[in-house]
Every structure is written in structure tokens, then in C-alpha cells.
Amino acid sequence: MAMSDVRPKLREMMASSAEHHSIIEDTQGLAAGGMLVTLGVMLLSGAGLLTGGTAGVAFLLHYATGFSFGAVFFAVNLPFYYLALKRFGLAFTLKTFAAVALTSVLSETVPSYIGFSNLDPLVAAPFGGLLIGAGLLALFRHRASxxxxxxxxxxxxxxFGWRAGLVQLAFDGMVLVFSFFLASYYIIFCSVVGAVVLNLTLAINHRKDRYIAM
Known part of the structure; x- marks a missing residue:
């Protein structure tokens, strides 16, 4: 391919505006989101904590069956891609699939290179929740989840205009109810702290009227 053909394609990949992310910006956003979520998951998992959403479902199945978190997390999300495709379109669905796949792979591989020798559940919960919330915020802002x-x-x-963070908080509460069958009251309390921090991070920062880029 001639250099004259390559340059326009590179400019197109890097082009962005206040309303539109470039391909490079989207790639960076998805990678950053997946990495932040992975670190948050490692903190929660290392402290034996739970969380909400499909990650919480994956944690419950992981603790109950011994199957790897990454594999369960990837499988649990499969039924939701139809809704994503129907409501948000192909681009959102593909970016979400990529984010889920990346997080699943990182959750399986990164613990081999990064470890925590001492994790107090009450400290790991807010830090883990904040990291996952920041990662989700990055994904949401690049039209992925x-x-x-x-x-x-x-x-x-x-x-309906409902805040995504508050909606997810309600779902997280339902998932945490099932954790009473697998965890102690103290672990559940710490897990609730992490879930609240996670979802408040989204509720406070994820505002379409303040951030309009797609």
C-alpha cells in the first residue's frame, strides 16, 4: 500500500471531536477500563469479597464451584449481547464484547504477575469498588460496558433517564442478597461498602449532559 493511501486512513483513525471519539481513543479507553476493572476484581477476590452485577454473579459461581472467575464472567455475559445489539447497535456490542473478553483474560493472567500479601476486607472493599467504578466509567464514556x-x-x-449508577446499585443489591448463602456477615458488609463506592462513582460522574462524546 502506498504511503499516500496510508496517511488518510491514519488521519481518520485519529480524528476526534467534542462529540466523537477516534478509534485510537476508543481503543485506549477500552484497554484502560479493562485494566482498572481487573485490578479492582483482584482486590475484591483477594479479600474474599463479592460485588454486584454479572461480576457478582461470576464471583458467586466462582466461590461455589471453583471454576475460574474469568471463564465464568465471560459465559455469564453471553445472553446480554442480544439486548446490546438490539438497543445500542453493532459498534456498542462489539466494544462491549471486547471489553468483557479483555477483562476475562486479564483476570486470569495478571494475578500470576501481581499479588497482594495482605488485604483487609474493609480496606480492599472501597479501593476495589473505586477501581471497578473508574473502569466502568471509562467504558461507559466510550460507549461500551x-x-x-x-x-x-x-x-x-x-x-427513562434513570441514573445508570443507581439502577446498577439496585441490581447489585439483589446479587448481594444471594451472598448470604456463601459468606459471613462481615464479608457481606464489606462487600456492600465496595458496591456502594462503585455505584456512587458512576452515579456522580456518569452524566450525559456533562460528557457528550460518543
Whole structure:
């Protein structure tokens, strides 16, 4: 391919505006979101904590069955891609699939290179929740999510104007109810702290009227 053919394509990939992210910006946003979520998951998992959403479902199945978190998380999200495709289109669905796949792979591989020797659940909970919330915020701002309840939360926000963070908080509460069968009251309390921090991060920062880029 001639250099004259390559340059326009590179300019197109890098082109962005106040209303539109470039391909490079989207790639960076998805990667950053997946990495932040992975670190948050590592903190919660290392402290034996739970969370909400499909990640919470994956944690419950992981603790109950011993299957790897990454594989379960990837499988749990599969049924939600139809809603994503129907409501948000192909681009959103593909970016969400990529974000879920990246997070699943990182959740399986990164713990081999990064470890935590001492994690107090009450400290790990807010830090883990904040990291996951920041990662989800990055994904939401690049029109992606981590699938599952995140897709449903975004759908309800777009359809009815409900805050995605508050909607997801309600779903998280339902997931945490089931954790009473697998965890102690103290672990559940700490998990609730993490879930509140996570969703308040989204509720306070995810505002379409303040951030309009797609």
C-alpha cells in the first residue's frame, strides 16, 4: 500500500471531536477500563469479597464451584449481547464484547504477575469498588460496558433517564442478597461498602449532559 493511501486512513483513525471519539481513543479507553476493572476484581477476590452485577454473579459461581472467575464472567455475559445489539447497535456490542473478553483474560493472567500479601476486607472493599467504578466509567464514556446488568442499566438510563449508577446499585443489591448463602456477615458488609463506592462513582460522574462524546 502506498504511503499516500496510508496517511488518510491514519488521519481518520485519529480524528476526534467534542462529540466523537477516534478509534485510537476508543481503543485506549477500552484497554484502560479493562485494566482498572481487573485490578479492582483482584482486590475484591483477594479479600474474599463479592460485588454486584454479572461480576457478582461470576464471583458467586466462582466461590461455589471453583471454576475460574474469568471463564465464568465471560459465559455469564453471553445472553446480554442480544439486548446490546438490539438497543445500542453493532459498534456498542462489539466494544462491549471486547471489553468483557479483555477483562476475562486479564483476570486470569495478571494475578500470576501481581499479588497482594495482605488485604483487609474493609480496606480492599472501597479501593476495589473505586477501581471497578473508574473502569466502568471509562467504558461507559466510550460507549461500551462490561455486559450484563451494565447493558440493562445503560438501556434504562437512555430510555427513562434513570441514573445508570443507581439502577446498577439496585441490581447489585439483589446479587448481594444471594451472598448470604456463601459468606459471613462481615464479608457481606464489606462487600456492600465496595458496591456502594462503585455505584456512587458512576452515579456522580456518569452524566450525559456533562460528557457528550460518543
Amino acid at each position: 462490561l455486559g450484563g446488568f451494565g447493558i440493562l442499566a445503560l438501556y434504562l438510563q437512555d430510555r
